[in-house]
Amino acid sequence: MNTLATHSVPLANAETRVPRRRRKDARPSELTAAALELFVERGFATTRLEDVAARAGVSKGTLYLYFDSKEALFKAVIEEGIVPTLVAAEQQLAEHSGSAAELLRKLLFGWWQQIGGTRLAGVPKLIISESRNFPEVAQYYHDKVILRGRALLRTVLQRGIADGEFRALDVETAIDVIIAPLLMLVIWRFSLCFCGQETDPESYLETHFDLLVHGLHRSQDGQ
Amino acid sequence: MNTLATHSVPLANAETRVPRRRRKDARPSELTAAALELFVERGFATTRLEDVAARAGVSKGTLYLYFDSKEALFKAVIEEGIVPTLVAAEQQLAEHSGSAAELLRKLLFGWWQQIGGTRLAGVPKLIISESRNFPEVAQYYHDKVILRGRALLRTVLQRGIADGEFRALDVETAIDVIIAPLLMLVIWRFSLCFCGQETDPESYLETHFDLLVHGLHRSQDGQ
Amino acid sequence: MNTLATHSVPLANAETRVPRRRRKDARPSELTAAALELFVERGFATTRLEDVAARAGVSKGTLYLYFDSKEALFKAVIEEGIVPTLVAAEQQLAEHSGSAAELLRKLLFGWWQQIGGTRLAGVPKLIISESRNFPEVAQYYHDKVILRGRALLRTVLQRGIADGEFRALDVETAIDVIIAPLLMLVIWRFSLCFCGQETDPESYLETHFDLLVHGLHRSQDGQ
Amino acid sequence: MNTLATHSVPLANAETRVPRRRRKDARPSELTAAALELFVERGFATTRLEDVAARAGVSKGTLYLYFDSKEALFKAVIEEGIVPTLVAAEQQLAEHSGSAAELLRKLLFGWWQQIGGTRLAGVPKLIISESRNFPEVAQYYHDKVILRGRALLRTVLQRGIADGEFRALDVETAIDVIIAPLLMLVIWRFSLCFCGQETDPESYLETHFDLLVHGLHRSQDGQ
DNA sequence: CATGAATGAGGTTTCATTCAT
DNA sequence: CATGAATGAAACCTCATTCAT
Missing domain, CATH: 1.10.357.10 (Tetracycline Repressor, domain 2)
Known part of the structure; x- marks a missing residue:
């Protein structure tokens, strides 16, 4: 049934779903990009993960969904x-x-x-x-x-x-x-x-x- | 002057005092030397003042007799x-x-x-x-x-x-x-x-x- | 009833549905059973709800469909x-x-x-x-x-x-x-x-x- | 000089110094006593080190002068x-x-x-x-x-x-x-x-x- | 002067809980 | 119904700084 339903509205569904998925795939590099900037600016030890997250537009905890630790980042x-x-x-x-x-x-x-x-x-x-x-x-x-x-x-x-x-x-x-x-x-x-x-x-x-x-x-x- | 004053005191005392005096003058550069090494090795933020003091052979508190803060150091x-x-x-x-x-x-x-x-x-x-x-x-x-x-x-x-x-x-x-x-x-x-x-x-x-x-x-x- | 209704659908669908239905009713006790084991093993505070969910074979969010909070669980x-x-x-x-x-x-x-x-x-x-x-x-x-x-x-x-x-x-x-x-x-x-x-x-x-x-x-x- | 000075006021000095020293020696067992009470009351995981410290009448950081970690405590x-x-x-x-x-x-x-x-x-x-x-x-x-x-x-x-x-x-x-x-x-x-x-x-x-x-x-x- | 015990602000990390899909 | 990405409060731990001795 579900298979049938999605079959008649394929694009609409696909479009609403994609952003979330694209977001998720893009997250790691958004985060490393933000981290690179801040690490270069302030140094590794002085950079707060909260600031990295903020620059990437997410919250502190989100970082830990993608990286195990500051060092891993x-x-x-x-x-x-x-x-x-x-x-x-x-x-x-x-x-x-x-x-x-x-x-x-x-x-x-x-x-x-x-x-x-x-x-x-x-x-x-x-x-x-x-x-x-x-x-x-x-x-x-x-x-x-x-x-x-x-x-x-x-x-x-x-x-x-x-x-x-x-x-x-x-x-x-x-x-x-x-x-x-x-x-x-x-x-x-x-x-x-x-x-x-x-x-x-x-x-x-x-x-x-x-x-x-x-x-x-x-x-x-x-x- | 101090050397003269202590001149009547037993040798042991004189011996401990003189080096201390000489030390005292040398302290600041001993401390900056130790700090330079550690700052270069580990970076400013990652270096602990306790380690700097230890490398210079003094205690943590002594550092603050010569420098107001880590930044001043x-x-x-x-x-x-x-x-x-x-x-x-x-x-x-x-x-x-x-x-x-x-x-x-x-x-x-x-x-x-x-x-x-x-x-x-x-x-x-x-x-x-x-x-x-x-x-x-x-x-x-x-x-x-x-x-x-x-x-x-x-x-x-x-x-x-x-x-x-x-x-x-x-x-x-x-x-x-x-x-x-x-x-x-x-x-x-x-x-x-x-x-x-x-x-x-x-x-x-x-x-x-x-x-x-x-x-x-x-x-x-x-x- | 449900078994009958799905009777016209291909077998594959029927098979996935029926267990789900049966599952649904059993969920709460499957979850409490998993929780009991983990709570006893690790203690209440140390047990992560994600682990409880995993042991019961569901996702973290599902737990909240049946229990309002960790304490309720x-x-x-x-x-x-x-x-x-x-x-x-x-x-x-x-x-x-x-x-x-x-x-x-x-x-x-x-x-x-x-x-x-x-x-x-x-x-x-x-x-x-x-x-x-x-x-x-x-x-x-x-x-x-x-x-x-x-x-x-x-x-x-x-x-x-x-x-x-x-x-x-x-x-x-x-x-x-x-x-x-x-x-x-x-x-x-x-x-x-x-x-x-x-x-x-x-x-x-x-x-x-x-x-x-x-x-x-x-x-x-x-x- | 200092040796002489303390020699004439031995007890007074001793008495003022002792509390500090006695304090330091007593700290570990004061802390474990506080910790025992709270661990028994609330469980290990639920007990906050800050509360342990507070019950022992010291600050959070002091705990770490005597114990490497919560587990060590x-x-x-x-x-x-x-x-x-x-x-x-x-x-x-x-x-x-x-x-x-x-x-x-x-x-x-x-x-x-x-x-x-x-x-x-x-x-x-x-x-x-x-x-x-x-x-x-x-x-x-x-x-x-x-x-x-x-x-x-x-x-x-x-x-x-x-x-x-x-x-x-x-x-x-x-x-x-x-x-x-x-x-x-x-x-x-x-x-x-x-x-x-x-x-x-x-x-x-x-x-x-x-x-x-x-x-x-x-x-x-x-x- | 020198010490090192004490402090507490601040950072990393975890995880219960929410919510869009 | 089910999922799991996202959140942020809260806890552990560190360390610059102070101060009584």
Whole structure:
């Protein structure tokens, strides 16, 4: 009987039911999004779960329907922050073409588009601040994101060196030197931005890239 | 004076008193030193004042003889961390000689000797983590340390450009790019160091400097 | 009736419906049965309604269709636990025959058959544990079960004394002394049973009865 | 100097200092005493630590200076409740003389004087109510108190039987039967006392003892 | 000066209860 | 009828801060 009844009014029922269901499915990421913002703003320990819940538009107790504890929420925040990073890395890896320098340039700007310029850029600050209190999470992030990103850059640098496009220098440290300004950019965004000059990220990246490729020295041929 | 007064008292008493006196003067910096370590390790909110006191070898109550509150202790930690930085900057500024590149090299290594390689290097991590919760402190650090350090680099860069030694590039961003790997170095030391490869700071700095001056590109003269 | 009506519907539907209908009537006692077990196991306060519901195979919300609150459920548990006790008392009262001692023996073993050996024996433990938190319930139990049981025993004892079969002793205390080992038996079953020796209830009752009638002393006739 | 000063006013100083010290030493048992009362009254789960603290005249936080958790407090309550029981058992064991029946009588009344009639009598109720939630504690109580008490009675009964004073009956069950009314007495005191008749413990014990020794049956010699 | 016992505000977590579906 | 997502009061526990000694 019930089967019959719903059969004649399928859409109406479906429509009223969906919001509830969609809500439920969306909750976890609504909550981790709110948590990410607050954790980055105030730090993990200082953030009250009640505020996280409020920012996500639910009550304190609701949080516990989806996460076992504050720590579990933290882990979920990081995990959820990792996926897009990996996806972005994959994409950029795939779209390579042209010289090593050009590929490098693409990577820097692509990273900015998909990570550095979004709210996800808070994750690194979070990891830096909390890594000592959550070693497993830090390890996880290290293995999944940092090592992977470094591998990407290593490939590019080694190719550039092999092709004679780049000088033969210590690749690992070079990777550090490439990454550092990117991290500075996001750390700045979430830490000291409010107390100083505003830098334009795009031109910052441009100069970083220029400096990286050409160095400070004026070469013999003029510029 | 006190030493004289107690001079008639049995040795045992004298012995217990003198160290206490000497202790008394040293207390504040013993406490801030302990606090710096723990704040950097665990974060401000997660650090218990009892642990700070214990690490400094005193009782909880004693802390309040020297600092009005946990926040006051935090400010003292930062302030005390700033002085050596400024002193170091002064020294390096004074000892300039030779080319701009050489001066730059001296600055990087001097910073490592006096700041980056010491426990003081935890201060930046602390500032990054807590700046949003202590804006005045962050502002203070920004004005006293960051701006001053940047001014130093700006002078060097501008001199190099004026002398025709360096290319004419955007100085402010170049400063960022120079500083970033230094900060990465210390951030790494206090955050993710435990979960990955150990880099040798000296050679790291060397490569950083090399890359900074010459860039990635192989120049025409075949270097 | 319902069975007939659904008779034209496919079997699958009929099968799901009929049990549901039968279920519906049985629900309350299924729920109180589950609740009794859990309340006895864990105590009232420590038992979660969700667990009660789960043990009864329904959802949390369903419980509230049958009971207004956790307290109401508790009262229902006790009330439902009382009825069989009363019925048992009636039966035993009716089946009297023979000497007072024999009647007493019948009562003890009958009680074990119908109460002490069943899950209903948890009720006394529950009453003991929770009486201070639910005075009305305790009073109710006291009046309906305890007083009634005592009245039963009083009748038997008084008859025995009147007939010259028993000594003339303080009847009320004698009642206590008769009941105590029975309660110990059930309390043990639901409390400390797991940490000690297992006693056989039947032989326990036998010895209790024997001791009750004859006492410790060896009588002159050499028994 | 300080040593000298205190030397001339020894008692005054001692007297003002002592209260604080005595306070601190007395705190744990003040707290367990308060906790025992409330746990027995309301049950473990329903008792708020704030109320325990309040009854002991201190604040919530003070409790945690002496006990790690609510559970630790519970364990301390039981442990502290066990010691006097053991001590009492020792004493009664030592003061034996006369017939087995007389010894038995002494034990019953001694127990009432030192345990059953004091606040310690709440411990058994607590154990009964919470044993399932704290199996280790229950086991501990079982081993230290129950087994020990039974051993005491076993000795007496076996001696009585050996001497021909008592009939040869199942000793273990006899022990149960002796203990049961005692436990009923204390359980009653802490559970249902408020809803019924008040029994005089002394005469209750008297009848219990009388019944135990002589049984219900009127013996031939007309007693 | 130094201590550490005491306090109580505040945060995390649980769970009885409600209600839209 | 039945469900289970959502709520928020209430309890445990921590720890910055105070103060008597």
